[in-house]
Amino acid sequence: MNRREALQLLAALVAGGSATLALAGPRVLAVRAWPGKTSTRITIESDSELRFFVSSLAYPDRTVVDISDVQADAAFQKALETLKNDTGVLVRARIGQYRPDTARLVLELKSRAETAAFALPPVGQYRHRLVIDLTPTDADDPIAAFLTKLAERETTLERAAAELAIPPPEPVKPVAPPPVAAVVPKPPTIATRPPLVTHVKPFVVVLDPGHGGEDPGAVGPAGTYEKDVVLAIARQTKALLEQDNRVIVFMTRDEDVFIPLGDRVKKARSVNADVFVSIHADAFTRPDAQGSSVFALSERGASSAAAKWIADKENQSDLIGGVRLMGRDPVLAKMILEMSQSITNAESIKLGRGMIGELKPVNKMHKHAVEQAGFAVLRSPDVPSILIETAFISNPEEERKLSSATHQLKLARAIRSGVRKFLATQQVRA
Numbered sequence: 001m002n003r004r005e006a007l008q009l010l011a012a013l014v015a016g017g018s019a020t021l022a023l024a025g026p027r028v029l030a031v032r033a034w035p036g037k038t039s040t041r042i043t044i045e046s047d048s049e050l051r052f053f054v055s056s057l058a059y060p061d062r063t064v065v066d067i068s069d070v071q072a073d074a075a076f077q078k079a080l081e082t083l084k085n086d087t088g089v090l091v092r093a094r095i096g097q098y099r100p101d102t103a104r105l106v107l108e109l110k111s112r113a114e115t116a117a118f119a120l121p122p123v124g125q126y127r128h129r130l131v132i133d134l135t136p137t138d139a140d141d142p143i144a145a146f147l148t149k150l151a152e153r154e155t156t157l158e159r160a161a162a163e164l165a166i167p168p169p170e171p172v173k174p175v176a177p178p179p180v181a182a183v184v185p186k187p188p189t190i191a192t193r194p195p196l197v198t199h200v201k202p203f204v205v206v207l208d209p210g211h212g213g214e215d216p217g218a219v220g221p222a223g224t225y226e227k228d229v230v231l232a233i234a235r236q237t238k239a240l241l242e243q244d245n246r247v248i249v250f251m252t253r254d255e256d257v258f259i260p261l262g263d264r265v266k267k268a269r270s271v272n273a274d275v276f277v278s279i280h281a282d283a284f285t286r287p288d289a290q291g292s293s294v295f296a297l298s299e300r301g302a303s304s305a306a307a308k309w310i311a312d313k314e315n316q317s318d319l320i321g322g323v324r325l326m327g328r329d330p331v332l333a334k335m336i337l338e339m340s341q342s343i344t345n346a347e348s349i350k351l352g353r354g355m356i357g358e359l360k361p362v363n364k365m366h367k368h369a370v371e372q373a374g375f376a377v378l379r380s381p382d383v384p385s386i387l388i389e390t391a392f393i394s395n396p397e398e399e400r401k402l403s404s405a406t407h408q409l410k411l412a413r414a415i416r417s418g419v420r421k422f423l424a425t426q427q428v429r430a
């Protein structure tokens with residue numbers, strides 16, 4: 001018996017003996033579907049972490065989720081019955097016992113879909129979750145759509161700039177004393193025209209409303225969810241910022257959906273963000289904690305981010321501050337990255353300071369200086385990034401304010417001003 005056969009035998013023995021072992025395995029508590037604009041999310045909640053393997057089948061289109069150490073029993077069946085059929089791309093779901101130790105969940109789909117799966121640890125009212133995102137392959141890609149919109153805006157701005165452009169001044173002729181009687185004609189009154197538009201590339205602002213979907217964020221004493229108020233504030237901020245056609249806003253989420261932190265950063269990078277603003281509402285055990293706070297990335301967060309960035313093969317083809325790191329000497333790559341990160345951090349702090357100035361008249365400040373922390377969403381090495389805790393949702397008074405549309409608008413106006421003033425200090429992107 002060779003090693004391969006021995007392993008197969010062992011696997012068979014384990015599989016055969018697992019009917020009794022399975023009793024100790026995870027239990028599926030609930031299965032839910034969250035239809036989104038571009039993808040449908042299926043969440044499987046369980047009392048302990050699930051081990052799973054996801055695959056796809058065609059004709060008809062199905063996504064298959066094999067879950068180890070789980071029984072396709074009555075409890076799982078019951079959980080599945082709460083799942084709404086005909087949700088988003090999902091037609092219906094069914095389970096079966098694929099192997100003695102493996103339950104198979106089959107998701108029947110309306111069309112072919114890209115499948116991405118990840119595990120979420122318990123948070124708030126939720127236990128362990130296995131999240132499966134089904135993105136129909138013919139779905140609109142929001143990032144591609146945004147980049148198209150960006151290119152169109154650029155063309156519009158370029159045209160506008162060309163129309164306003166002042167013709168280059170006549171070269172200065174060698175100074176010769178003019179004939180005494182000569183009348184120097186006045187130049188045409190171009191000078192009274194509106195100032196030249198110098199920035200033809202629109203600024204890309206990424207707004208990142210925290211949490212979403214199964215992650216409600218902080219919950220106020222009256223039951224207000226952080227995920228809802230921050231989305232409302234972000235939407236208002238987007239509308240205000242886009243009143244200026246030189247600014248174009250991308251939202252990391254514009255619906256009630258959970259997005260992993262790393263994906264938020266990736267989205268910001270793939271739309272070439274000039275600024276990243278994450279919007280949250282704080283919570284504290286003491287109900288009297290109050291005020292807004294603004295965070296930038298800490299030194300320690302920055303250096304660990306740099307190390308991770310280098311380690312992650314996916315990032316190596318990325319441009320960091322316009323420099324491609326792939327194929328470079330690792331020591332040099334690390335230097336470039338750290339330099340970029342430290343320049344970016346200084347910019348983030350400048351953005352944060354300005355933001356505090358704008359928020360102060362609207363809300364009490366919790367701290368008057370930019371705080372620094374290792375937040376994962378602030379880890380882009382070349383996008384100035386801040387995180388705003390708009391207020392303490394755990395404070396009854398601030399919870400009330402956060403839920404009011406008027407106060408949300410005030411916060412949105414303050415965020416708009418903070419971003420605009422920062423952008424005004426940025427160099428023209430050629």
Ligand SMILES: [Zn+2]
Pocket residue numbers: 210211217218226280281282
């Ligand atoms: Zn939050």
